[in-house]
Amino acid sequence: MRSSFITRRAVLQAALLAAAVTPFHLTRPTHAHGAAPMKIRISFNGQTMKATLEDNPSVHDFASMLPLRELTIDNYATNEKISYLPRKLIVEGSGPFGNEQPGDLCYYATWGNLALFYAGYRWSSGLIRLGRIDGSFELLQTRGKFPLQIDLIR
Numbered sequence: 001m002r003s004s005f006i007t008r009r010a011v012l013q014a015a016l017l018a019a020a021v022t023p024f025h026l027t028r029p030t031h032a033h034g035a036a037p038m039k040i041r042i043s044f045n046g047q048t049m050k051a052t053l054e055d056n057p058s059v060h061d062f063a064s065m066l067p068l069r070e071l072t073i074d075n076y077a078t079n080e081k082i083s084y085l086p087r088k089l090i091v092e093g094s095g096p097f098g099n100e101q102p103g104d105l106c107y108y109a110t111w112g113n114l115a116l117f118y119a120g121y122r123w124s125s126g127l128i129r130l131g132r133i134d135g136s137f138e139l140l141q142t143r144g145k146f147p148l149q150i151d152l153i154r
Contacts, residue, residue: 037053037055038053038059038063038131039051039052039152039153040053040066040151040152040153041149041150041151042105042116042133042148042150043148043149043151044073044139044146044148045144045146048139049133049134049135049137049139049140050133050134050135051105051131051132051133052131053105054131056093056094056128057090057091057092058089058090058092058093058094058107058128058130059131061089061090062085062089062107063152065085065087066150066151066152067149067151067152068085068086068148068149068150068151069149070147071083071147071148071149071150072084072145072146072147072148073116073145073148074144074145074146075144076115078119079102079117079118079119079120079121080115080118080119080121080140081116082108082114082116083116083148084112084114085112085113085114087112089109091109091128094109096123097123097129100117100120100121101117101132102117102118102120102121102137103117103118103133104116104121104129104131104132104133105129105130105131105132106127106129106130107127108126109126110125114130116133116140117140118140118141
């Protein structure tokens with residue numbers, strides 16, 4: 001007679017096997033038709049940062065607004081800088097995401113603002129990740145209110 005229960009070892013082996021055969025393109029954000037990811041330049045206080053954007057409807061709507069010249073960036077709480085966009089973005093396809101980390105560029109749909117995180121945070125309802133800062137995001141820790149410019153890098 002066969003046992004009808006599954007051991008923890010069997011479950012772990014199956015999970016490891018499934019992870020090993022998962023195609024690489026399913027483990028990372030993908031971009032339409034194999035296109036290169038969109039990149040932006042974020043400039044304020046005489047300095048710039050670059051960011052790589054995700055591939056989602058909110059990002060496409062955001063990119064359609066670029067370049068943005070008459071924005072202001074300011075401190076909010078103890079972990080982010082924010083900037084209000086000229087209009088709200090579409091939120092189709094939004095929902096919880098994981099792997100929140102400093103350097104994330106997000107959109108907070110409830111208020112219609114960008115949120116650039118320079119310290120730890122947790123996903124909350126209305127927050128949509130638009131992308132991540134490439135390299136150092138130390139500039140975000142500069143306290144104060146500044147004119148902000150965002151350009152699409154071709």
